[in-house]
Amino acid sequence: MTSAPTGSRAIGAPVPRLEGRAKVTGTAPYAYDQPVEAPLYLAAVTSTSARGHITAIDTAAADRLDGVVAVLTHENAPRLASDENAELWVLQSDEVAFRGQLIGAVVASRPEIAAQAAGLVRVEYDARPHDVEPGPGRDDLYAPATVNTGLETDTIAGDVDAAMADAAVTLDRTYSTPLQFHVPMEPQTAVARWDRDGGGDRLTLYDSTQGVIRMRQIMAAVLGLPPDRVEVISPHVGGGFGSKLRPKAHHVLVALAARTVEGRPVKFALPRRLTFAGSGYRPSTVQRIRLGADADGRLTAIAHDAVGGTSKLVEFAEQTALATRTMYAAPNRRTTHRLAALDVSVPTVMRAPGEAPGMFALESAMDELAVACGLDPIELRVRNEPGRDPETGLPYSTRNLVACLREGARRFGWTDRDPAPAARLDDGWLTGTGVAAATYPAYPVIGPSNAAIRALAGGRYRVDIAAADIGTGSRTALTQIAADALAVPLDAVDLRLGESTLPAAAPAAGSMGLGGWGSAVIAAARAFREKYGTAPAEGAEAGATGAGVPGAGKVALHAFGAQFAEVRVHADTGEIRVPRLLGVFAVGRVVNPRTARSQLTGGMVMGLSAALHEHGVMDPGPGQVVTRDLADYHIAAHADVQDVDAVWIDEADPHYNELGAKGVGEIGIVGVAAAIANAAFHATGVRVRDLPLTPDAFLR
Amino acid sequence: MNPFDYERPADAGAAVATVASRADAAFLGGGTNLVDLMKLGVTGPSLLVDVTGLPLDRIEPLPGGGLRIGATVRNADAAADPEVRRRYPMLARALLAGASGQVRNMATIGGNLLQRTRCVYFQDVTLACNKREPGSGCAALHGYNRHHAILGASERCVAVHPSDMAVALTALDAVVQVQGPDGERAIPIADLYTGDDPERDTALAHGELITAIDLPEPAAAPSAYRKVRDRASYAFALVSVAAVLDVDAGGTVRDARIAFGGLAHRPWRASRAEAALRGAPATGASFRTAADAELAAARPLPGNAFKVPMARSTLAAVLRGLAAREAR
Structure with a gap:
C-alpha cells in the first residue's frame, strides 16, 4: 500500500467503524427509530x-x-x-x-x-x-438525449461493419440482464x-x-x-445502493x-x-456485443448496442455501454443506447449503474473471444490494453488494469490453468475458473461539498459536513481525514454528518463521496489553521469548499480491477456454487483499509448475487413485478458466499483529489457476474449469456 | 391485518372445542406461515388458538419400534433429536433443508404439514388465484411458473406444496394423528393431502388438530433426502427427492420408497418409479428407467420444463448414491 501523505497518522489505518458498537447493539437510531x-x-x-x-x-x-x-x-x-x-x-x-x-x-x-x-x-x-416489457421485436425504441449522468447516448468511430467483415476472428453475441432490485x-x-x-x-x-x-x-x-x-x-x-x-x-x-x-x-x-x-430498480438490459480481431487477438472492432427499459413517467437511461468506451483499444468502435418507454415504475441508479450490466456483457464476450482465438483470457486483455483513453484520446491518470490482472493471476493460481472446458470433475461437481476485468469512472464531483470546523474545549474539534454514511464507513474515514488534516489524534475529532443544517455537501453517489467530502474537510482544516493556528480559542470556526478535480478534462480518470472466480456446477442437478472469489483493485489511495475492504467485498457479494440469483420477474398480465419479497426475489444467502477476498495494488491518483483516493463503493460489483459466467463455461462448456445463472441453465 | 382474538388453551380438547366453535378460527403453531398470510391479507381469522402450550411437545418411542413426534415439537428440535437422527436420518436432513435456523426454531411439526403454497399469485390478493378465491382463475398458468407443478396439476391450480419434511414423511409412510370435535383419528400421510380441489389442501375438517406424527419402524436400508434449489440455503425446492433403497446381495432391488418435492401440489409418492425398480438390477439404467416411468405423466409449464430433466437426473443420482452405500 502507498504510504500516507506526509504527517499522516490516521489515514491508512484500519480504524473500526465509530458507530459500529451502536449499530450491532441496536442502539443507533435510524430514521424510523x-x-x-x-x-x-x-x-x-x-x-x-x-x-x-x-x-x-x-x-x-x-x-x-x-x-x-x-x-x-x-x-x-x-x-x-x-x-x-x-x-x-x-x-x-x-x-x-x-x-x-x-x-x-x-x-x-x-x-x-x-x-x-x-x-x-x-x-x-x-x-x-399497458405495456411493461422492453423487448424483443419492438419498433418503438428510441435514443434518449443523454444517458445517466449526462453522458453521450452514442459514440461512433471508424467503421465497425467494415472492420468486422475484414476481421480474422469475429464474435457477435447477445447478452441479457434482468430487473434487479436494491433491497437494502x-x-x-x-x-x-x-x-x-x-x-x-x-x-x-x-x-x-x-x-x-x-x-x-x-x-x-x-x-x-x-x-x-x-x-x-x-x-x-x-x-442504499442507489435506491435512497x-x-x-x-x-x-x-x-x-x-x-x-x-x-x-x-x-x-x-x-x-x-x-x-x-424505490427504483436497475432496468433489464439486452446487449449486443460485436468484436472483430486479428489472428493474434488484437481488436479491430468493438461494438456495444444496449437496449433497456424506462418509465413513461420519468426517463432513466442506464449507461450500460459506458465501460466499453474505455476498456480496450480498437480503431473501429461503437456504443449505443436505446430505450423502451413503459408503463412501469421509475428505474434508478443501482450500484455501478452501467458498468454492472455492461461489463457482464463485454467481459463475457472477451472470454468468448479468448476461446475463439485460443488465447489465455488475461493475455487477450493485455494485448488490447490502450495507451490512452480510446475515445477521448486523453492519457490515463492511472490505469493499472494489467497490474491487477497479473497480481490476481499470481494470488489466485491462474498460471497452471488448463483452458479446456468441461474437463474437471470433482466428486460429482464440474469445476472451473474464470476472470473478468472491472472498471468504474472516477467521476468529476456532481456538486461541491463544504465543511466547517469549530474548536471545542480541551483541544477537541467539531467537523461538520452534510455528508452521508449509508453503511460504507464514511463517518469513520472522514474522521480520519479530519484528524490528519488538523494534525490531531483521531479521538479529538467529533464529526457530524447526515443533517441538512450542516454545510452543504454532495450525496453519496457514483463512488464520489469520500473524495469530494474529504477534499472539503481538508480545505476546511487548512482554512481553520491558517486563520487560527494550532492553538485556537474555543468557538473559533472556519469553513471552506472542497477543491474540484484537478485532472478534470486533462486526463482520463477511472478505477480498474480484476475479478477471479472459481465455480463448481453439479453434474446431475446443475446447482452452481462459487467457492472462491478474488478481486484485485486499483482505486487510488485507500483511506481506511478495513471499511474499504468491506466495500469491495460487499460489492463482490452483490455481484455474486446478481450472477447466481437476482431476477426480478415482471408478469405482463397484471403488469406487475411478482417477485416482491425476499423469498421470491433471491439474493445470495450466507451459504452462497464462501471465500471472498479483495486486495488492492499500490496506487495514488493526485489528479482526482488531494487524497489520491478514487471511490471504492461500486467497482467491487463490476465484472463479478462475467467472471462467474466465464468460470461456469470453463467448468461445464455451457455458455450462459442471460443472468442469472440458475441450475436449469446447466441441465442437459 | 385485521384485528383478531387470541387464546392459549392448556389442553388439546379445549383447543379443538374453541376452534370448532367459530367458523373462521385457526390454530396457531409457530406462526411462520400463518402470520405472514395474515399480514398479506390472504387469510384473516378472527380467532387464533395458540397450540404451542399444549403438552404435545415430546418425541417418544411407539410400541412396535416406531417413533411418535408431538405436533408442537419445533422443527429444529426434531432435526436435532438423537433418535430421529439415528433412525430416520432422511427426516432430519429434510428438516434441516427447510427454511432457516430462525424459522426452524419457531416452526412446529404439525404446522409444517399444514403450510400453504408459496405461489406468488396465491400470496398476492390483487391477483387471480383459485386456491385463495375460488373461481377467480389461475394467474400462474400463464404467468411466472418457474416453481410450479409438473405432476398432478390442473388448469385450475398449478401450485406446489412447499414442505421438505412432508416429502420425507411421505417416503417413510408416516401416519398423522388427529384430534377433532368428533374424536381422534389416524390419517396415513398419503391421505392427508387431497388433490383435486384447489381450495382444499388437506383432508382435515374445521377444528381438527394434528397432535402427533407417527413414524413406522424404519426400513433397514439406506435413505437420502436431496434438495435442489436456486440458492445454497433458504429457498424452496425446485426438485427434492426422498428415497429409501433396499438392494439384495445379488444387486437386485428388493424395495424402494421414493417421494418427490417441488413437483406437485402435494408430496409426490413416486409409485410408478418404485414399481419399476422392484426386482430390477440396481444400475444406472434401471434408475433412469424408473425416473422416466414416473415422469412420463409430467405436464410442464413454459417456465418449468427444466423440472423434468432435473427430477430425472436428481432421482437417478440419489439412487446411484444409495446403491453405492449399500454395496459398501
Whole structure:
C-alpha cells in the first residue's frame, strides 16, 4: 500500500467503524427509530391497475375505523407546488402510470390500524392496456438525449461493419440482464412533521437517504417551501445502493400526510413488498456485443448496442455501454443506447449503474473471444490494453488494469490453468475458473461539498459536513481525514454528518463521496489553521469548499480491477456454487483499509448475487413485478458466499483529489457476474449469456 | 391485518372445542406461515388458538419400534433429536433443508404439514388465484411458473406444496394423528393431502388438530433426502427427492420408497418409479428407467420444463448414491 501523505497518522489505518458498537447493539437510531412525540403511522394505498384513471375511490370504511386520523387521496390531498418531476406529483391527479403507484394514504394512531384501513379503501379504474416489457421485436425504441449522468447516448468511430467483415476472428453475441432490485436491509423509511410558526410552514423530515441536501432542495421545490424551511435528518442509513439517492413518491406522501395532521409526526416504513415498485430498480438490459480481431487477438472492432427499459413517467437511461468506451483499444468502435418507454415504475441508479450490466456483457464476450482465438483470457486483455483513453484520446491518470490482472493471476493460481472446458470433475461437481476485468469512472464531483470546523474545549474539534454514511464507513474515514488534516489524534475529532443544517455537501453517489467530502474537510482544516493556528480559542470556526478535480478534462480518470472466480456446477442437478472469489483493485489511495475492504467485498457479494440469483420477474398480465419479497426475489444467502477476498495494488491518483483516493463503493460489483459466467463455461462448456445463472441453465 | 382474538388453551380438547366453535378460527403453531398470510391479507381469522402450550411437545418411542413426534415439537428440535437422527436420518436432513435456523426454531411439526403454497399469485390478493378465491382463475398458468407443478396439476391450480419434511414423511409412510370435535383419528400421510380441489389442501375438517406424527419402524436400508434449489440455503425446492433403497446381495432391488418435492401440489409418492425398480438390477439404467416411468405423466409449464430433466437426473443420482452405500 502507498504510504500516507506526509504527517499522516490516521489515514491508512484500519480504524473500526465509530458507530459500529451502536449499530450491532441496536442502539443507533435510524430514521424510523427517531424518538418523536405522539407519532401517527401511515399506510399506503397502491394502484392495482398498471395504466388508466381512477374513476372512484371510496374511503368511507377506512374513515370510520377507530384510530384513523386522516385518509388522503387525490381528491383531498394538499396541492403541491411543482410537477417538474412527474414521479413526485403524488395524489395530484386521477392518473395511474404503473401498478403499485401510491394513490392514497391512511394516517392512524397505530400502524396496524393504518394498514387495516388502507385495505378497506375501494378503488375503481378506467384501465387502459399497458405495456411493461422492453423487448424483443419492438419498433418503438428510441435514443434518449443523454444517458445517466449526462453522458453521450452514442459514440461512433471508424467503421465497425467494415472492420468486422475484414476481421480474422469475429464474435457477435447477445447478452441479457434482468430487473434487479436494491433491497437494502433497511427499507425506505421516513418520519415527517409539519409545523407552522412565525416564519410560516416548516417540514422536518427524518429520512433514510443518501443525501440530505438534495433531499431538502427537491422536497422544498415540490412542496413550495423555501429550502431553509425544510430540515432533513439522516444519521444512519441501513444500505442504499442507489435506491435512497433521489426523493421518491413516499417522501411526498408522508409530507402531505404530515401537512394534513399538522404538528404531529407521521411515520412511514415502506413494506418490503411496496419497495419493488416504490424505490427504483436497475432496468433489464439486452446487449449486443460485436468484436472483430486479428489472428493474434488484437481488436479491430468493438461494438456495444444496449437496449433497456424506462418509465413513461420519468426517463432513466442506464449507461450500460459506458465501460466499453474505455476498456480496450480498437480503431473501429461503437456504443449505443436505446430505450423502451413503459408503463412501469421509475428505474434508478443501482450500484455501478452501467458498468454492472455492461461489463457482464463485454467481459463475457472477451472470454468468448479468448476461446475463439485460443488465447489465455488475461493475455487477450493485455494485448488490447490502450495507451490512452480510446475515445477521448486523453492519457490515463492511472490505469493499472494489467497490474491487477497479473497480481490476481499470481494470488489466485491462474498460471497452471488448463483452458479446456468441461474437463474437471470433482466428486460429482464440474469445476472451473474464470476472470473478468472491472472498471468504474472516477467521476468529476456532481456538486461541491463544504465543511466547517469549530474548536471545542480541551483541544477537541467539531467537523461538520452534510455528508452521508449509508453503511460504507464514511463517518469513520472522514474522521480520519479530519484528524490528519488538523494534525490531531483521531479521538479529538467529533464529526457530524447526515443533517441538512450542516454545510452543504454532495450525496453519496457514483463512488464520489469520500473524495469530494474529504477534499472539503481538508480545505476546511487548512482554512481553520491558517486563520487560527494550532492553538485556537474555543468557538473559533472556519469553513471552506472542497477543491474540484484537478485532472478534470486533462486526463482520463477511472478505477480498474480484476475479478477471479472459481465455480463448481453439479453434474446431475446443475446447482452452481462459487467457492472462491478474488478481486484485485486499483482505486487510488485507500483511506481506511478495513471499511474499504468491506466495500469491495460487499460489492463482490452483490455481484455474486446478481450472477447466481437476482431476477426480478415482471408478469405482463397484471403488469406487475411478482417477485416482491425476499423469498421470491433471491439474493445470495450466507451459504452462497464462501471465500471472498479483495486486495488492492499500490496506487495514488493526485489528479482526482488531494487524497489520491478514487471511490471504492461500486467497482467491487463490476465484472463479478462475467467472471462467474466465464468460470461456469470453463467448468461445464455451457455458455450462459442471460443472468442469472440458475441450475436449469446447466441441465442437459 | 385485521384485528383478531387470541387464546392459549392448556389442553388439546379445549383447543379443538374453541376452534370448532367459530367458523373462521385457526390454530396457531409457530406462526411462520400463518402470520405472514395474515399480514398479506390472504387469510384473516378472527380467532387464533395458540397450540404451542399444549403438552404435545415430546418425541417418544411407539410400541412396535416406531417413533411418535408431538405436533408442537419445533422443527429444529426434531432435526436435532438423537433418535430421529439415528433412525430416520432422511427426516432430519429434510428438516434441516427447510427454511432457516430462525424459522426452524419457531416452526412446529404439525404446522409444517399444514403450510400453504408459496405461489406468488396465491400470496398476492390483487391477483387471480383459485386456491385463495375460488373461481377467480389461475394467474400462474400463464404467468411466472418457474416453481410450479409438473405432476398432478390442473388448469385450475398449478401450485406446489412447499414442505421438505412432508416429502420425507411421505417416503417413510408416516401416519398423522388427529384430534377433532368428533374424536381422534389416524390419517396415513398419503391421505392427508387431497388433490383435486384447489381450495382444499388437506383432508382435515374445521377444528381438527394434528397432535402427533407417527413414524413406522424404519426400513433397514439406506435413505437420502436431496434438495435442489436456486440458492445454497433458504429457498424452496425446485426438485427434492426422498428415497429409501433396499438392494439384495445379488444387486437386485428388493424395495424402494421414493417421494418427490417441488413437483406437485402435494408430496409426490413416486409409485410408478418404485414399481419399476422392484426386482430390477440396481444400475444406472434401471434408475433412469424408473425416473422416466414416473415422469412420463409430467405436464410442464413454459417456465418449468427444466423440472423434468432435473427430477430425472436428481432421482437417478440419489439412487446411484444409495446403491453405492449399500454395496459398501
